Amino acid sequence: MKILITDNVHQLLIDNLEKSGFEITYLPEITWDEVFDIIDDYCAIVINTKTKMNKKMLDKAKNLKVIVRLGSGLDIIDLDYAHKKNIIVERTPEGNRNAVAEHSMGLLLSLLNNIVTSNIEVRNFQWNREKNRGLELEGKTIGLIGFGNTGTSFAKKLKCFDLNILVYDKYKQRFQEEFRYVSETGMNRLFEECDILSLHIPLTKETFHLVNEEFINKFKKNIYLINTSRGKIIDTKDLIKGLESGKIKGAALDVLENEKPWTYDEEEKMNYQKLFSMENVIVTPHIAGWTLESKEKIAKFTFEKIMKYCKL
Template structure:
């Protein structure tokens, strides 16, 4: 009898994914809290691996995983996988950006509304006995221009949730043309610079690549409209935190909504990272969340459903 092919699942997933893998004939090792040394111990036996951010798959792991046929990424970001090495070894790379796009869009909208209407600030004040109305007068989305950089799964999902607010939506995607034809309320612009100059809010919806690494730096921010808000729910290393803080301090950028950070291990920050993080925490014009934009019960199910379909297609 032929031994079943082994798949390692390195994060918490829905049963639909585990059951689906078994129905495809795989033997599943479900270890959502596995360490990297333990992954290396199993590597040689693996036909497939299901990963999330805490389990990157680099060239050294692929070299050891001589039987590996596919890598399935829970979510979207492929920056945790050495794509060149995967191609060299003939390993299929799968991800599921469709699964959490709506979750990200709703979270970005929630953060933006929170910041514009001073909700978290007012909540803290009223709990401490302050009743401030005029100081918390907010702004309405309907009067604003919202700029979206990147119009893939999450960028287009964010545009959809904005539709009912009556705001102007401006978009730019370097690698697409006529991509917003199904969105009559969206205006495609010819350059990122145009979006930055016109928008009251700039929301990033891009993968982390060598091209987008530290994209949001002093030069980028200087091109933004005075008083604008920066939203980053993509990858923390796209934004230079110190440059953002300087721009806010100079009253050029009004504020920011940040769900992602250059270093998300907050207990092991460098001295400079700690200083920047403390400044972010103190600033009432900055709203923070711990990389949870795509983290919903619904997206967890959808990601599992999408991935099992893609795994099935490469397992036949």
């Protein structure tokens, strides 16, 4: 049984699959067109963001039984069409949820304590203590939208900071007993009480540009915004408006609407230049789930999910 791995993975995955008798093709630099040329030879494929499994690819994949996504986002897969073709789709959010939660925590603390801006200033021989006076988390109210793998992991990190944790998840109610320290609520309470908002939701038709001008203006307080989910959940132009007006006091973003700077048109380039020039904005290049430990854990869970469905 042949398995195609199209992205960089921990050697643990390759070793375990080969020991289990699978024939592995490991091509981490392969392009979409090159995958298309050979996909019909494989019963399973392991993918990351560069390999989009659209209708054209799925039609070519005559023998495909299983798709495993490294990480969590399924917006790169035509799920309805895969289901029609009886192709099983799995993902491995268990592997990087802790990494995303820790990165979210780092972004939040850096944003509230002016760590990034003050670091740059000191390196430029500027010693601005009062300008960089920070904020404490204690007593603040944070709202989490989404309470799946990363949302629950982030809540666990927040628990020891003695702040109020509000959670809204449209598709999940009656949280487990271990999360009794969070308050399950609706969006209206988030709009009324939040000092900080953190996004932990997938990109779908429903969540595309969820955070727009109308959404931002519903918050009673001016808020800090954290996004480690998907860039297109936020309308970049409306985010900039919110930052300029002060409605958003600061933003920490691990994801952007367009994460390929070499493809920016003039309008995008102008918008991102404006965004990146703001001192109250922190940006990282989609690395929240990108740790040495998460790479190994994702390999472990990917192996388990392939073994669940692929029998020799």
